Amino acid sequence: MSQESSQRRPAAGPHRVVVIVDQNSNPFELGCATEVFGLRRPELGRELYDFRLCSPEPTTLMRDGFFTLGGVADLAAADTADTLIVPNRPDTEVPRRPAVLDAVRRAHARGARLVGFCSGAFTLAEAGVLDGRRATAHWQWADAFRARFPTVRLAEDVLFVDDGDILTAAGSAAALDLGLHLVRRDHGAEIANAVSRRLVFAAHRDGGQRQFIQRPVPDTPDESLAPVLAWTEERLHLPLTVADLAARARVSPATLHRRFRAQLGTTPLAWLNRERLSLACRLIERGEARMEVVARRSGLGTAANLRILMRRETGLAPSAYRRRFGPGPR
Template identity: 45%
Template sequence: MTTVALAVTDGMLHFELALACEVFGANMTGVADPWYSVATCGPSAVRLGRFRLEPDHRLDRLSRADTVIVPGWADVDEDPPGALVDAVRMAHEAGARVASLCTGAFVLAAAGLLDGKRATTHWAHTQELAARYPRVTVDPGVLYVDNGSVLTSAGKAAAMDLCLHLVRLDHGSSIANTLARRLVMPPHRDGGQAQFVTTPVPAPDNHPLAELFPWVIQRLDHPLTVEDLARQARMSSRNLGRHFRSATGTTPLQWLLTQRIRHAQELLETTNDTVDTIAAATGMNTATTLRRHFNRTVGVPPDTYRRTFRARTRPDPNDTTQTTSDIYADEFGN
């Protein structure tokens, strides 16, 4: 897997493209030999946001690559260009390993490469991907999915996770870890997209539950029940459930649990409170209960989440080199 072709066309997201170039185009002389040969393939000059790119080759060159990378696609409401879809399909039929970054999954789905397979994309677009391509099993809770010759990643930073995964497959963990260290990135992140998804409260002024939502948020440390919520909203439990389903897409108890988890995330990010204290503050009562629900919902234990998202205290604010090394060593045990 030495040749990597980056499929580019108008409307691609330049962040994912640059990220792939950084990984596969890295100078690994003396570390891994041979490394990758990287080329961009697209129709003449393409526009990537505010940037203009002149590809190295036309799209038909994709079929000669060992690995084809499809960066994120900006306008998921529109079908990707037919020429791009056809070129990606032909490359896969020719034996190329094809990987999409972020919303590049829409290109792979349009090419039929994801039919009958698990796949993922940026969490904000997983429902659209599933609705438009019902033969694809969309998993919104993972950072990437490896189906062998077809791989997909979630959004933005998860694209780096997938690229490092490809390096690990081709060159082994030691080389992947070395490259990750150079990029100041974790060689592998635990958990999935759930730890990065925010849960805003739907509260339009004219909604029957508009006053209930903030009331609940202020009382997350209380052992609230559906009956408590229905009483506060001045409606029956059945009517409450119907309005909750309409407003949030879920049940009152599931919504309440989501708010407790989100509050626990905020406390883990911003305080030094123990897990027991956070459990009490979020109405979970015990650390065991919090850990069970948190791990199942977010995908990682509370302590791991805190290490990932807490801003570290710098031992010497004037020595950024030392700080970076310390942070990396602390995070990855090296």
């Protein structure tokens, strides 16, 4: 069998995610990719992804010489990826290997989805695939990135950017946020929630949230939003307002707004709408076909409001979401 035919992915196989690991790559983001895309999940009854690592060399020295990675595929595996996660590393001023950049360009040319975690945006920009596109990177490298790649539309204060076939995350925990976002895009909210529960990680932090949230030492014993969040999540079907949440928390709406901004990086209304939409998605995935029922049970009120929010947040109409993620053959 030829090398080309041995690398060809079976047409009926699961979506293949390939991570390129290069010298001085960060172990944390590699671990995030492995946790989200690489673990088998028998509790879900199906395999979500075909996951593999590849590298330009037989052994790769990871960041700061912490350890050496070996026994992974060679760089040719990148040519079989449906989603290619590119290398990221702290030495952003050092050019990436031409072989790695060529692999990224080939993947982009054939329509593969490209993902950069943290400084991975530098790899994508060096490959020339981000020109004129939106992207993000870790806030500490924003000035350097903008100086080197002025044609890229850098969003420096968000967790991640979904620009269709190219997605970038700000780094560290934001890699998990983007990974779960991709699971949600590929398999729906129900599966993404199951993966997040196994990770013991928040199921959904919106990509537009700020990278860095200032958290001064509180001058009161406990200002945690956890009790009011839990209370609200059990009552999403009710016509709750921000004023109702504030009353439950025994604070003014203005104080509640400040606490949401400080602790979650969003507003009470935006959080409430996202939770209701997530519930609506789960109802559709479980088989509820009547959109007026979905809207009422999720607290979104009307089917028209459901359609508006679902199109804005998922890019799909409720009927298209049901065809893609609903029960039965897909």
